[in-house]
Amino acid sequence: MNLKRKAFELRKDVVEMIYRAKNGHIGSDFSLMEILVELYYRQMNVTPENFRDDDRDRFILSKGHAVESLYAVLADRGFFPKDDLKNFSTHSSKYISHPTNKINGIEMNTGSLGHGLGLGVGMALAAKMDGKNFRVYVVMGDGEVAEGSVWEAATAGSHYKLDNLIAFVDRNHLQISGTTEEVMSLKSQERRWESFGWNVISIPGNDIEAVSCAVTLAKKISGKPTVIIAHTIKGFGVSFMENQIVWHHRIPNDEEYFAALKELDERSARCE
């Protein structure tokens, strides 16, 4: 399967969902799509069939506002019917605008930032206690790491040598009010995590082969957790959305909707 192409194809599902619902965080969705695709199609031991098994890998979308991308991936992987995506953000739908564990394939409710890494530490600790081999994956936003609770969890992750915990920071440099550096400086992410005792891998995060190499490498590390600083482009895949703060949660109008689908089609077709 061409996963590079898959990531562009799934972005079209995201565009459809957000355009239909008039709600969503399209820039954040596009920023981390390669991470989700790599994890769900190539790295994680989690499928609709084994989702209740104790030994499955766990995934937590700590930046829960990017849920549309997760819905698109889960539907495509068969956790629920693809037709359900039409219910995103409709009245009384369970497909709300942040992850909830009422939906098959989702482990924990998120949305309030700074919770996912602590939850992941708890899951990874439980695995160690029981001698289980499953891994725990957590995806955070870069703006999110301003939350103090992230660093409480980072401290515990290295203290307990949780080499079964792999975290991502989706480093797209933008958050709702501006650039991360304007809002609250996040520079030297790699050094910050290293100083907390983590194995750090820095990659171009919209390059799916780079994501693949990073996760493959992280799985070989023992004695410490890994954080993958994924340097991404917010809105990646649609040129007029890329690196534009307004596309944090802007809703495409008719013209933008058709233009986005067209460009995603073109970029998908170019994937070898």
Next chain:
Amino acid sequence: MNKFSNKMIINDVLCRAAAADKNLVVLCSDSRGSASLEPFAKNFPAQFVEVGIAEQNLVSIAAGMAACGKRPFVFSPASFLSTRAVDQIKVDVGYSHTNVKLVGVSGGVSYGDLGLTHQAVNDIATIASTPGLRVFLPSDNFQTEKIFQALVHDDEPAYIRVGRNPVADVYDKNFSFELHKSTTIQDGSDVTIISCGEIVQHAKAAGELLKAKKISARVIDMHCLKPIDAAAIIKAAKETKFIVTAEEHVKIGGLGSIVAQVVAENFLVKVISLGLPDSPVIPAAPEKIFKHYGFDAEGIAEKIYSSM
């Protein structure tokens, strides 16, 4: 007064349960001493997790463990657990509906003159108003044991507040108990006293003092504040002239507020609420604080006598 605090009883129950259930785990935030958990930590090191002074992480880690089949009991001073970790309690425990038992130790004004930083005076308001959380305030050793014997086997989240110091027995070992129902300690027809936690001993004593003055007081131990035993409150409203609540909590959002809401919605009688003020309490030992604010036995009895 016996020699044991309620938290010592909790440690005993958890040690017995942990021996039979490897999924039972205890987490604390540099609080194993405050929580009287040294015996558990020593005897079950593989089931004990130290999180350090990080209450938010304490709760998130517990929720993550619960999602993987563990049965976590989280211990931290009630003042910190019920304030610093509120979002984690709301989202990771209540909203995600994880089987986490949150134990707030040294609740209320247990720490006496350490100041408002160390006093959990609004934890009931905070946590009872959080969707998905049950709230328990056990009164004595016997009831604490019964509550925790039930909680080690159930799968629902809960917050339990206990005090720091040894407490007088309210019951004996054969007392009647239902986890989500109140206990009527003494029946009566003139007035009803409803209390919870370690103030119940004062409510019970107040009932005795009133008996000497020919006032028939019903005394109810509302150890479970959520879900509230509305039937017992409505029955009391219908069968006695008024209700007095007494609690180690600010009057806003605590037992008195919860009882008054049930009364207002069902059968109107006067509700007099005794509790802590909307300001830092006087620096004093807990018993002196109860007396100062009029909800020790004499204070409760006096309030009722003067209101008859």
